[in-house]
Amino acid sequence: MSFAALPDIPYYAVIFAARRTEGDKGYADMADQMEELAATMPGYLGFESARSANGFGLAISYWESEQAIANWKHQADHQQAREIGRAQWYEHYTVRVAKVERSYSMKTNDQG
């Protein structure tokens, strides 16, 4: 559950970079809930995230269209989570919306 699929281009990426505040404060549970909820939204294509030990993390969600991104942004439970995020979970974040224009992948067959 790490790599998102590579859909037909073009599609959209929402790149979220964030530094967390200290302590969990309900973050992990809510992050799981939001990841599940996002996957039920029309136009959702996938999600990837990684967080380093120093608290800096990247999370990227992939969407079919700008409209799908707007729908998710305004989904009521997600709006509430974003408010808590701004107030409690994040010290600093940036959001970038980008149109994916090409992609490729490499996977080894020999895992040895």
Next chain:
Amino acid sequence: MSFAALPDIPYYAVIFAARRTEGDKGYADMADQMEELAATMPGYLGFESARSANGFGLAISYWESEQAIANWKHQADHQQAREIGRAQWYEHYTVRVAKVERSYSMKTNDQG
């Protein structure tokens, strides 16, 4: 040195998602070298990365233009590093090139 600046749009993001093989095998030193080298390239705008304890990582470099991305892709030392990466460091990776169309940020003043 975590957040990249938010330049004037539009600009480009190269989103690299990867799962590492086990062991360092010279990876960390080369990653540092490549990060420094990329920053000297024309059109370079910034770099962000995070790696989770499970070995899945995201690295995003930002560039002024498609031409800047192509120049970096074909830079000789970088080409050599990419070959080693395919052969030794990565079990699986995906690359997406995306045009950043909008962005915003939040930063708390009160760190308490």
